[in-house]
Amino acid sequence: MSLLKEADYGTPASAAEGSVTVEIDGLSTTVRAGSTILRAARESGVDVPKLCATDSLEPFGSCRLCLVEVEGRKGYPASCTTPVEPGMKIRTQTEALAKLRRNVMELYISDHPLDCLTCSANGDCELQDMAGAVGLREVRYGFDGDNHLFEAIDESNPYFTFDPTKCIVCSRCVRACDEVQGTFALTIEGRGFESKVSASMGEAFFDSECVSCGACVQACPTATLMEKSIIDNGQPEHSVLTTCAYCGVGCSFKAEMKGDQVVRMTPYKDGQANHGHSCVKGRFAWGYSTHKERVLDPMIRENIDDPWRKVSWDEAIRYSAKRFRELQEKYGRKSVGGITSSRCTNEEVFIVQKLVRAAFGNNNVDTCARVCHSPTGYGLKQTLGTSAGTQPFDSVMDADVIIVIGANPTEAHPVFASQMKRRLRQGAKLIVLDPRKIGLVRSARIQADYHLPLLPGTNVPMINAFAHVVVSEGLVDEQYVAERCDTEAFAAWKEFILQPENSPEAVGPICGVPAEDIRAAARLYAEAEHGAIYYGLGVTEHSQGSTMVMGMANLAMATGNIGFSGCGVNPLRGQNNVQGSCDMGSFPHELAGYRPVGDDAVRGTFEKIWGVELDPEPGYRIPNMFDAAIAGNYKGMYIQGEDLAQSDPNTKHVEAAFSSMEFIVVQDLFLNETAKFAHVFLPGTSFLEKDGTFINAERRINRVRPVMKPRQGKAEWLITQELAQALGYPMNYDNEAQIMDEVAALTPTFSGVSFRFLDEVGSVQWPCNEDAPMGTPIMHIDNFVRGKGLFIETAYVPTDERTNRKFPLILTTGRILSQYNVGAQTRRTDNVVWYHEDLLEIHPSDAELRGIKDGERVSLSSRKGDITLEARITERVPPGVVYTTFHDPETGANVVTTEYSDWATNCPEYKVTAVQVSPAVHRSDWQQQFEQRAKLQGKILETS
Amino acid sequence: MSATGKVKVFVPRETAAVSMGADQVAAQILALGKRGGRDIELVRNGSWGMSWLEPLVELEIEGERVAYGPVYPEELPALAAADFLSGGDHPLKLGRTADIPWLRDQNRWTFSRCGRIDPLDLEQYRALGGFAGLTKAFELGSAGVIEAVKTSGLRGRGGAGFPTGIKWQTVADAAAEKKYIACNADEGDSGTFSDRILMEGDPFTLIEGMAIAGLAVGSDHGYVYLRSEYPLARTIFSKALSIARENGWLGKNIQGSGIDFDIDLHLGAGSYVCGEETAMLESLEGKAGLIRYKPPLPAIKGLFGKPTVVNNVITLATVPEILARGAEDYAALGTGRSRGTLPFQLAGNIRRGGLVEAPFGLSLRELIEDWGGGTYSGRKIRAVQIGGPLGAYFPEELLDTPLDYEAFAGLGGMIGHGGVVVFDDSVNMARQARFAMEFCAVESCGKCTPCRIGSVRGVEVIDRIIANQNREVNLALLQELCDTMVDGSLCAMGGMTPYPVRSAVKYFPKDFEDQFVVEASEGVNE
Helix, strand or coil, X not given: CCCCCCCCCCCCCCCCCCEEEEEECCEEEEXXXXXXXXXXXXXXXXXXXXXXXXXXXXXXXXXXXCECEECCCCCCCECCCCECCCCCEEECCCHHXXXXXXXXXXXXXXXXXXXXXXXXXXXXCHHHHHHHHHCCCCCCCCCCCCCCCCCCCECCCCCEEECXXXXXXXXXXXXXXXHHHCCCCEEEECCHHHCEEEECCCECHHHCCCCCCCHHHHHCCCCCEEEHHHHHHCCCCEEEEEECCCCCCCCXXXXXXXXXXXEEEEECCCCCCCCCCCCXXXXXXXXXXXXXXXXXXCEECXXXXXXXXXXXXXXXHHHHHXXXXXXXXXXXXXXXXXXXXXXXXXXXXHHHHHHHHHHHCCCCEEEHHHHCCHHHHHHHHHHCCCCCCCCCHHHHXXXXXXXXXXXXXXXXXXXXXXXXXXXXXXXXXXXXXXXXCCHHHEECCEECCEEECCCCCCHHHHHHHHHHHHHHCCCCCHHHHHHHECHHHHHHHHHHHCCHHHCHHHHHHHHCCCHHXXXXXXXXXXXXXXXXXXXCHHHHCCCCHHHHHHHHHHHHHHCCCCCCCCCCEEECCCCCCHHHHHHCCCCCCEECCCEECCCHHHHHHHHHHHCCCCCCCCCCCHHHHHHHHHHCCCCEEEEECCCHHHHCCCHHHHHHHHHHCCEEEEEECCCCCHHHHCCEEEECCCHHHCCEEEECCCCEEEEECCCCCCCCCCCHHHHHHHHHXXXXXXXXXXXXXXXXXXXXXXXXXXXXXXXXHHHHHCEXXXXXXXXXXXXXCCCCCCCECCECECCCCCCCCCCCCCCCCCCCEEEEEECCCCCCCCCCCHHHCHHHHHCCCCEEEEXXXXXXXXXXXXXXXXXXXXCCCEEEEEEEECCCCCCCEEEEECCCCCCCHHXXXXXXXXXXXXXXXXXXXXXXXXXXXXXXXXXXXXXXHHHHHHHHHHHC | CCCCCEEEEECCCCHHHHHCCHHHHXXXXXXXXXXXXXXXXXXXXXXXXXXXXCCCEEEEECCEEEEECCCCHHHHHHHHHCCXXXXXXCCCEEEEHXXXXXXXXXXCCCCCCXXXXXXXXXXXXXXXXXXXXXXXXXXXXXXXXHHHHHHHCCECCCCCCCEHHHHHHHHXXXXXXXXXEEEEECCCCCCCCHHHHHHHHCHHHHHHHHHHHHHHHCCCEEEEEECCCCHHHHHHHHHHHHHHHHCCCCECCHHHCCCCEEEEEEECCCCHHHHCHHHHHHHHCCCCCCCCCCCCCCCCCCHHHCCEEEEEHHHHHHHHHHHHHCHHHHHHCEECCEECEEEEEEEECCCCCEEEEEECCCEHHHHHHHHCCCCCCCCCEEEEEECCCCCCEEEHHHCCCECCHHHHHHCCCCCCCCEEEEEECCCCHHHHHXXXXXXXXXXXXXCCHHHHCHHHHHHHHHHXXXXXXXXXXXXXXXXXXXXXXXXXXXXXXXXXXXXXHHHHHHHCHHHHCCHHHHHXXXXXXX
């Protein structure tokens, strides 16, 4: 094991075609045309000293260390800014250059502390390396001249410090913030010797617009911007390549280690999803894995009011198996089930669903995709033939017009948002369909061409109106449709979409958007050479979620926007492995690879390998499980890493369901809300302890590698395997790799996948099989997976959740950058400095009408329940719409939401709840009960 | 006051004149006329460039202009008593303006109208040959204009002296939907003011020159980057832009030619380095004025990434006259590869300061002694700095050097923007060398290391030399630092700061030698 250091070629690879041959230090070398001399030299193994250049940033030309001599040219051109030309003769080392570089370095060091031995960057400092490389031996200017050695250190950010005394003003941090992250929070203030890196308007980093993505820290060649974890612990000694466990972008990281202690997570340059970029969660918020609240012992209690009792693994597993079998004997085979976790690896997920099907003997397995992207799976499968997005992230760099619908990438998928913003800064057009003015509508150097602030719940008429414009104005890509789509279905759809009720003029008033804006935006998309749609849960979490997904697929097909780079219909998936958990067969009606459990042939393949007979009947979906529990038919549950009690809608209903059940096993890192109803707690592992794979939103199978042993003593797959064995089902894997081998053997789209293959190639996008041995970045290239693309009529059926005089406002929910879903992890990191509680965004006019002031507590009530929270008055939401997040269990945002759900998949309608808001004096009844229960549970723990 | 009838009086509205009281003088003359029943037609013309005579009041008598100067406000009662409005005799009377030797001996192209006209009188501008160049350009078309500019031998008057025709050709040849003309009016060099005098005195010439440049390279959009320290130039030039627009000399389809061209005026924010072309482009784009590396040249990738002509005010303002009067005639003037005329500016310790437009090739001495009349203090000339704060200091013995780009370059100096600053024998050149480094430290954009840190260390090293600390070692270190700045800097700011420093060391070694001499000369330096 050693420390992984990526090569730095100094400047980005040239995009030009063709090659150029030059002579560097007497040796001939051929490089890509348009390369800089610096890059050409590095590629041919010649190191030219440099400080301000790094290959993640455009050349800058400020440090003047990389100067070279070029035959026939005057002076000493900077190699980082000078492109190679055919036949150029370059010298990188001459006496004159040596002196020049040494003298430049002497100037640097005349204004730099000489504390290398006690510096946090000692051993990982480019300035130190370069001083060595140029042979600096003395500083003739002395150290009593003007300097910056006494400036104050900014420690305001929880994760890194800014020490201006060590700054060499290379601007790499500023450029990283601009070019890589796209936030433009940093600048150089002042000029000349007074030049100083400054966050926003000379503010502390914490108070500035900085989003703590870490790009500046990553880019800094000295100790000026330094992780506090390195300052505290020193430099790492080895690193392990792994994958972030937060959102569905799936960033590759180097876990940098001292023994089994993580000292830093550094984004990996060759990561295909993130290309060396990161966000505040992946880069910094990993401390939860060693948080003191993490449970490390299996625990049992007879009754949920009893104290927890620490037990051995053996006892916990034997006890669980016994109780499940008892329930099945008493209430029937189908009275128990399980939930797989989208936070876990494919291998862990696969064997949980296998346990349910093979050991429980039913199909009562579901996963959290139920409550997020199940309509994506359904809608894209129906129209295109695959339950997944069509494109790799990099495809956005070829898009000319981008539509973002019901997604807030800068908060929820920050690393992809940075890439999208880069493309937008290059000139791509942007259409945002969202009730709120999300960050992409207007931010530094980004301005949406159209923001259509439609009312929550009116996606379908909006997308129909887009399609209406396309068809009625002759913007259909007729050739594409004729060649690639089911023309009969198209003809029927065309007739449907041309109906006057789908026109922008009819739809405008329903959506609250001017018809002319809809028309203009639709034309912009339809006329683009490459039009891409990106969407999130604002599309799926509706009672018409599946309809909307099909509506987007229809629109993309009609305009010929599927099957090549720069276009597509792209779900931004929420959880690190939500794609994988679906792929692994976590749904009650589907086995791995989205094959129906009712299909005898499919079931037969599994039965053969699993050695059991499988139930042909689909099992319960999550909402059915709750309903059945309340009805008394569903009694026991094995829940892997999902906090249903906090994340699912209508909390009181969920709590009633759990209270009706007799036996619940929760496998998790923390005693979460669901664990309050559990009888057995099986401690799980964090991603840092897992060996396996995650699949991101672009179908990319990434390796997750353990950097430490399971802290609670047992790998999670082994827990499941032992539980299966205790249930009497023989499950005998030796390791995780064997589980993936079984997935590959059973799933045609995964047949080429194995740990060994992934270790070799880095990552691969499924389908990966004989037809596509290196995977499939872009889907549906020549044909749709289902054959002909299928247009499906998408009639608008409004939700039954309606506003009225009592509940006149619409509540919609979402999340913020620093927090992740139910907050179980991020609330246990320093990310809490950016978040104290869930806030209710309300438009000034709605606030004034109700006598609500900014920062005051308000009551938020719906037909389902009420909570109180703090009001934030903002024009980010339109009048009539309020918004909150669901990160904090104490707030209980889902007490208010309803269990209305998507007609096809039961994905809950989180995005539309009719509510009233009024000033509040005390916390709601539910919140008071919650507080009491939390205290009670706490007490019980202390006595255990 | 005996005479009656209408009288036309010219009082310049130009910064130097105004600073000497021209506005009060104008007001007082109007009051005088009222009291004396004289109908006065007051013209606020531009300056002829005879700054030492400002405010220069002229009267039009029988079609001839007669000058009085310098007319400070307090001189008016005596002038009134002498009935100057009728051309009465007075010690300040200078006779016919055209006969003043300073003016008579010039060969004016760029400044042919400056001082003569009301800068905002479009009809007068046209009557004196204005827009003849642009009209000619409509006939010649792009290629013809570029050919003429090449023939004229015109080189960049901002300082670098790059052949204008070749630059225009490059931009014309660059394929792009949008191109720009960016006029550099960030006139920051010490002792220079020709851009200002022109923009205050004959702004339509610049507008015309930019339109011609636009036609030549295929650009419909120009920017003028004007330093904020020129408020009067801003007022006059802004007004000139509106007048040109209202009269169809800017905007769509100029005078029915089918050519579109318009100009935006942009103010700088007080940074010297924004006069460097790439920093100026950054600033025009709304960013901090940092230097861009080259290549790519602005001609290929300039403003907003588009091909851009970046030219100085004087370069652009000379083109109309070249087209109107003939490129060959312009090229016939000058010497060597320095063709045509240059508006030199005399400043510093000089008796007669101001602007002299003359063909290249005259000697520095002629300029300083014949036009300038020697030092203001009357003492011996010791040093002359030409080309702004980055120009070399020339000692008295080099004053016979012909004013010619190559001759100056050969001596480690530059003509630059034509500013000449004279010092008498009380100057301490070690202090001047220190000033050069200090100026660089104050004005450095801070992007590249040799300039950002080197200039600060330069000041410190010279201070040690002045303080007689380790003199030899520090003198050697200063030379190495100069090498580092020349060879390592990103732009001319750091790259040329060593020129004045080294010339001071080379030609005035005594000032660096002995503290006693330094102290002694400081005592004289009053």
